[in-house]
């Protein structure tokens with residue numbers, strides 16, 4: 001089911017007299033989610049991800065804007081008539097019910113012609129349980145299961161009514177690292193098997209990059225960039241997105257463009273055919289090339305060799321953070337005892353942003369991102385995207 | 399090492415154990431012994447013989463049987479009713495978010511108000527004086543009924559006042575416990591239920607009620623124990639001669655046997671106290687069994 005968010009806005013009134021003003025939790029959200037895709041909704045805590053999800057599920061009503069499932073305008077529909085499944089961070093399984101009772105609970109609410117017999121319900125529940133591989137645990141209580149198993153039950157409960165749209169609100173946040181990896185693959189597999197349009201909320205960029213077809217990066221209620229995960233990583237449209245994606249994080253410098261050159265301090269690191277101005281410069285860790293005559297001079301603080309990669313830790317007065325972390329191939333040797341390390345930078349891993357607006361400055365040589373396989377572009381039609389099948393699911397490593 | 403730690407632990411516990419022993423265990427044992435000693439006399443420290451005589455006497459005493467009847471009526475009426483009403487009020491409070499804090503204070507007032515002040519309120523409500531028949535009677539009159547003497551009148555009227563009073567007094571505590579129990583149910587359960595189109599009544603019976611059931615059990619058990627121990631409230635309303643008023647309770651009977659008009663019979667008092675103990679113990683065990691067998695998470 002294609003989901004269209006049309007200028008969706010949610011403004012909360014002040015909670016009480018003391019805490020002052022209105023909160024714009026979601027600001028003019030426009031997005032057409034193609035059918036059958038897994039969409040990552042990514043952003044820091046408090047940026048409006050849950051609110052967006054609640055608007056789609058119908059738990060909240062938008063202040064303005066409309067929501068469509070396919071061709072149906074569902075903006076005024078109550079949650080139960082929308083056909084959505086919801087999964088929460090804390091699973092929200094009913095603790096006094098067994099797994100079976102938890103999964104059949106949504107079915108028991110069906111009325112009239114949809115009403116099911118007990119056998120039908122249990123059959124459907126078992127089917128959903130098989131999908132998440134918990135069919136052997138049907139008689140357990142939630143407290144007798146691990147977090148990962150509980151989250152699977154929650155997913156089965158959300159799937160049992162065959163929703164048109166599946167909404168997951170930080171489903172992995174309560175799991176430990178190992179289970180998180182495992183469960184996210186599981187979610188990806190289930191989503192592919194069922195082909196249900198899925199929106200996956202997370203504040204963990206790695207999670208979003210690894211399993212989604214497309215990510216939406218949000219900041220303070222507004223969408224900052226939408227695109228294929230690798231596209232958003234390689235071609236950030238603004239400083240926020242550049243900083244939010246990537247581990248280790250991007251290195252941000254204060255710099256300027258002067259006479260067609262890009263300067264960090266007194267070092268002209270690359271050509272920059274743009275008007276003279278103060279700028280932010282973001283260089284990905286893999287964007288540094290150690291070179292004896294490299295233009296960017298930094299004080300060397302340490303070298304960490306870890307198998308394939310070497311991390312060079314260095315300092316520069318114009319860097320926003322205390323240290324610069326650059327990652328290079330282990331095959332390149334670095335003199336650990338030298339007080340200074342010099343770098344050349346890769347132009348396609350170096351991004352320049354306007355000082356005030358923090359929007360990206362393009363120089364004209366950037367090649368637009370082109371996915372290896374057909375991945376939907378955010379402006380593309382849902383139909384074409386649906387045909388395209390699954391896009392690449394793994395963000396290629398940095 | 400462990401041995402030594404153990405000994406140390408007992409040493410630390412010793413003062414508390416001595417205190418408990420002297421003021422709780424010893425009197426309990428004493429009461430147990432008294433209850434089997436026929437005609438024990440405080441002054442001469444003498445008794446005629448041992449046996450079940452005291453129990454036989456107490457169980458045949460019409461005043462005691464009246465007290466048992468009163469106590470049971472009180473327990474059976476007030477515990478479910480007060481818990482049920484408290485639950486209704488708490489549900490109401492929980493749904494009106496804005497007024498919650500204000501109402502919580504209002505409902506909690508009786509809990510912190512002096513017993514005498516509470517008694518005064520009941521006087522105004524129910525007591526017939528030279529000047530007025532009491533507020534409730536004014537109301538009854540207004541709707542065309544004739545006045546009832548709630549304090550010295552018919553048994554059912556007095557029972558009504560007693561139940562009313564008991565419910566009213568325990569209400570704030572129960573509301574406080576239940577509102578916080580309701581508020582502590584995670585919002586996500588309701589969201590999940592709403593997305594699944596669960597009807598409000600089903601949400602209440604299938605989600606809310608099971609989630610707060612531990613607190614309800616707690617209230618029922620403490621409610622039973624509290625109501626079985628009723629005494630001072632009854633005195634506050636009906637005066638000290640409860641046997642004459644026909645409103646005595648088991649604890650009242652024990653007290654009367656020790657110090658009241660018919661006072662000076664510690665053996666009978668002890669026997670009555672142990673009978674009460676047996677009743678409360680049985681009921682609490684049944685309660686615990688029931689709660690252990692029902693939904694445990």
Ligand SMILES: Nc1ncnc2c1ncn2[C@@H]1O[C@H](COP(=O)(O)OP(=O)(O)O)[C@@H](O)[C@H]1O
Pocket residue numbers: 012013014015023024025043044045046047048049050051052
């Ligand atoms: N019911 C509400 N009333 C008022 N403000 C709210 C409410 N729910 C969320 N907010 C505010 O809206 C903003 C977005 O919240 P939320 O969508 O929960 O963020 P996220 O899920 O991205 O962490 C936050 O500033 C939050 O304080």
Ligand SMILES: [Mg+2]
Pocket residue numbers: 046049050051169
């Ligand atoms: Mg959230």
